[in-house]
Every structure is written in structure tokens, then in C-alpha cells.
Amino acid sequence: MILLLLCRSYTVHMLQRSPITTQKVVFTAAALTLLGVCALAYEAAGARQALAVLIGGFAGLALYHASFGFTAAWRRVVTEHRGAGLRAQFLLILLTAAVSFPLIAYGERLGWPVGGFVFPFGVAAAIGAFIFGIGMQLGGGCGSGTLFTVGGGSTRMVVTLAAFILGSVLATANLHQWNRLPALPAYSLVNEFGPTLAFAATAVVLGLIGAATIWLERRTHGEVAPPTQTLSVLHGPWSMALGAVMLAIAGILTFIVVGRPWGITSAFALWGAKAFQAVGIPVETWPYWTWQVSALETSVFMDTTSVMDFGVILGAMIAAGLAGKFAPVWTLSKRDLMTAVVGGILMGYGARLAYGCNIGAYLGGLVSGSMHGWLWLLFGFAGSVVGTRIRLRLAMR
Structure with a gap:
């Protein structure tokens, strides 16, 4: 309630302080x-x-404000041998895991039960993560990247989001068949070794990968690029380090308030299923939805992932208004339109096969101590490399 009142008070203050502009209207x-x-x-x-x-x-x-995406960061490792974005992701993971691992291990004893994302990983998930990686490079954003750029005013990413939703619901039509393929059992480092050793192992592996990116960057450029600086906490832009810290706070709050890691793409499948129902397609008869009938029948505001996604879009729109950068471009080339559609469908379909996107599967898996998060990273990054090569052939920036 206090946050709501502060947001309302600041809105009134902005309107009283100076004449209305487009950016103030957006905010x-x-x-x-x-x-x-x-x-x-x-x-x-x-x-x-x-x-x-x-x-x-x-x-x-x-x-x-931090332009904190996974897509561009992975692409820069391949095309420029710059690893700052990837290292910022590792900082986000470690800061979150430092709190989430003990919460998962001891939360129930303390009267605050918390669950992680720990899933089996097999052929279907590997294929899903791989095609998601291709799709994120063609579409121009991952799960979180798509949402925040839509909120920031990108009309191309609105197309990507629509295709993302379509791909997500299409995957639910035969997901039960994909799940029959061989898979490794679910494995939790936290359950097997405890939170301390699990965190140490996670830190060592991420540290080694981070050190490798520093070595590669110095070998290519002679030095590591200087870190980005925060110009304004309110108006942005932020450094990647500050972005990682703030997103870690958001992730930890999600564990505390919601009781699980942050997720994004399951909501897309729900939105698509509701749209299919509206035009007479009986998705409720599909095996994926037979155990989620209540989600189809109740308000979308009952779905926690959906309302958090709405929040991400609106939070990014607020940030764009504060930064004075909300400026949609209403014309799209045929190439931009086609790659947005293809990339979005690949991401949507792949995310359903692989338990989510970069947030729900990669980030959510690693901060849960699950081995499937590491495997998602491996296959997702491989797909991203392929997607990056396709981007270069298409002369995409």
C-alpha cells in the first residue's frame, strides 16, 4: 500500500511541476x-x-534502465568476444542463490516454505532450449527482454510477443507426446549437498566461465571493456551491475512473496489458450490443459505469472517515460516482421518443451540448485550461437 501511495504521489508531483509532455503522459x-x-x-x-x-x-x-537482456549479452560473446553482459547474469544468479538456497533448504522449518524449479531434463527439453536460443536471436529478445522492450515502446517486439504467445499455446497441443522421450531424472544440488556446498559449486563453475570470458576478451581486445556507469537511479541508464543487484532483489522478493522462482512464459501459454477458447478451439480437451481447467475458467488476474508479466511491461513503460525514451516506430521492414514472427514462435514452442525461458528455466533452475538449469544454459547457448549466425547472414543489427 505504501508503494502504491508513493507511485501515485510522484505521478501528481510530475504533473504539477511542469507542463504535460508525451513522456509524462506515458509515465x-x-x-x-x-x-x-x-x-x-x-x-x-x-x-x-x-x-x-x-x-x-x-x-x-x-x-x-539497465538494458538487462540475455539475448544481446550472449550474442556479444560470440560476435565481439565481450563478456560483461554474461558476467552480470552470473552476478544476478549468485546474489539470488545466496538467499534462495537457504530458503529452499530451511524455509519450511522457519514457517516460510519455499519451492524451487527442479525438473528432469531430456531430449524434449534439449530441443526446446536449442530452438529457444535460435528464436531469441531472431526475435530480438528473450522472455524478459520481450516484455520490457514491449513496455519500452518497441512495436517490433509487440509482434514478437504475439508470436511468442502463439508458439507457446501450439506447444501445449502435443507436449504430452514430447514428454514421452527419454530424460534424465530431476536432480537438486541443494537437496543432495545442502545450501552451502551447492552455492560453492555454483560459484566455482560460474566463476570459471566468467574468468574464461575475461581471458577471451583480453586476448581479442587487449583489455576488458570498462564497466558501464549509472547516470541516474531515477531516469537511467543504469550500470549492468546495478541492474543485476536490483533484479536479484526482485528475484528474492519473488521467492519470499510467491514462494517460488520468477517465471514468465507459462503465462503466454495461458493467454494463448484463452484466446483459442474465445474463437472456439477446445484447448480444454488437450492433455496439457485437462489438469489446469481452473486456470482456463478463472480470471487471468488469478495467475501469478500473468500479473507479474503485466507488471514487467508496465514497469518498463514507467522507466521509458522517466527516461524520456518512449518513442514507438510504426513502420517495420518485411525482414523485421518475418524474423519477429519466426523468432517468437520458436521461443514460445521451445520454452514449453524446456520448462521455460531464460528466466524460468535458466535463472530459475540455477537459483533452485537444479541441474536442468545448467543443461538449459548449455543447449540454449548453442541455439543462440546458431541464431547469431543466421542474424549475421540476414544482416540484422
């Missing part, structure tokens, strides 16, 4: 819509659901 509209989504989430599922909206909004603001 005000996004802030008021965020308040509205909070109210609807509260009405649907209570205070925790409303808090989830605000956490999503905070994450969206951090993603936008």
Missing part, C-alpha cells in the same frame, strides 16, 4: 494502469498477488 498512464492491475490482482487473489504485480513492475523498471 502517468503506465503508473495508473499498474495501480489498476494491483487492484484487480488484490481482488482476485489477495495481498500477495498485488505485491507480485509490484515486484514485476520493479523488475521491469530495472530491466529497462
Whole structure:
């Protein structure tokens, strides 16, 4: 409630201080819509659901101000041998895991039960992560990247998001068949070794990969690129390090408030299924949805992942308004349109096969101590390399 009042007070202050501009209108509209989504989430599922909206909004603001994406960071490792973005991701993972591992291990004893994302990983998940990696490079953004760039005013990413949703729901039509393929059993480092050793092992592996990127960068360029600087906490841009810290706070708050890691793409499948139902396609008869009938029948504001996604979009829109950078481009080339559609469909389909995207599967898996997160990283990065090569052939920036 305090956060809502502060947001409202700042909106009024901005309008009183100077004449209305397009950016102030964007900020005000996004802030008021965020308040509205909070109210609807509260009405649907209570205070925790409303808090989830605000956490999503905070994450969206951090993603936008830090330009914190996974897609460009992975691409720069391949094309430029620059690893700052990848190392920032590792910082985010370690900061989150430092809190999430003990919460997963001891939370129930303390009266605050928390669950992780620990899943088996097999042929279907490997294929899914690989085609997701291709799709994220063609589409121009990962799960979180798609949401925050949509909020930032990218019309191309609106197309990517629509295709992402379509690919997600299409995958649910035959996911039960994919799941029959061979898979390794679920394996949790936290359960097997405890939170301390699990964190140490995670830190060592990420540290070694990070050191390898530093070696590669120095070998190619003679030095490591200087870190980006934060110019303004309110208006941005932020350094990647500050972005990692803020997103770690959002991830930890998600564990505390929601009881699980941050996820994104399961909501896309739900939105697509509801749209299919609206036009008469009986998705409720598909095996994937037979055990989620209540989600299809109830308000989307009952779904925590959905309201957090709404928050991410609106938080990024608030950040774009604060930065004075909300400026949609209304014309798209045929190449941009086609790659957005193909990339979005690949990401949507791949995410369903592989338990999620870069947030739910990669980040969510690693901060849960799950081996499937490491395997997702391996196959997702391999797909990203292929996608990067395709981008170069298509002369995409």
C-alpha cells in the first residue's frame, strides 16, 4: 500500500511541476494502469498477488534502465568476444542463490516454505532450449527482454510477443507426446549437498566461465571493456551491475512473496489458450490443459505469472517515460516482421518443451540448485550461437 501511495504521489508531483509532455503522459498512464492491475490482482487473489504485480513492475523498471537482456549479452560473446553482459547474469544468479538456497533448504522449518524449479531434463527439453536460443536471436529478445522492450515502446517486439504467445499455446497441443522421450531424472544440488556446498559449486563453475570470458576478451581486445556507469537511479541508464543487484532483489522478493522462482512464459501459454477458447478451439480437451481447467475458467488476474508479466511491461513503460525514451516506430521492414514472427514462435514452442525461458528455466533452475538449469544454459547457448549466425547472414543489427 505504501508503494502504491508513493507511485501515485510522484505521478501528481510530475504533473504539477511542469507542463504535460508525451513522456509524462506515458509515465502517468503506465503508473495508473499498474495501480489498476494491483487492484484487480488484490481482488482476485489477495495481498500477495498485488505485491507480485509490484515486484514485476520493479523488475521491469530495472530491466529497462539497465538494458538487462540475455539475448544481446550472449550474442556479444560470440560476435565481439565481450563478456560483461554474461558476467552480470552470473552476478544476478549468485546474489539470488545466496538467499534462495537457504530458503529452499530451511524455509519450511522457519514457517516460510519455499519451492524451487527442479525438473528432469531430456531430449524434449534439449530441443526446446536449442530452438529457444535460435528464436531469441531472431526475435530480438528473450522472455524478459520481450516484455520490457514491449513496455519500452518497441512495436517490433509487440509482434514478437504475439508470436511468442502463439508458439507457446501450439506447444501445449502435443507436449504430452514430447514428454514421452527419454530424460534424465530431476536432480537438486541443494537437496543432495545442502545450501552451502551447492552455492560453492555454483560459484566455482560460474566463476570459471566468467574468468574464461575475461581471458577471451583480453586476448581479442587487449583489455576488458570498462564497466558501464549509472547516470541516474531515477531516469537511467543504469550500470549492468546495478541492474543485476536490483533484479536479484526482485528475484528474492519473488521467492519470499510467491514462494517460488520468477517465471514468465507459462503465462503466454495461458493467454494463448484463452484466446483459442474465445474463437472456439477446445484447448480444454488437450492433455496439457485437462489438469489446469481452473486456470482456463478463472480470471487471468488469478495467475501469478500473468500479473507479474503485466507488471514487467508496465514497469518498463514507467522507466521509458522517466527516461524520456518512449518513442514507438510504426513502420517495420518485411525482414523485421518475418524474423519477429519466426523468432517468437520458436521461443514460445521451445520454452514449453524446456520448462521455460531464460528466466524460468535458466535463472530459475540455477537459483533452485537444479541441474536442468545448467543443461538449459548449455543447449540454449548453442541455439543462440546458431541464431547469431543466421542474424549475421540476414544482416540484422
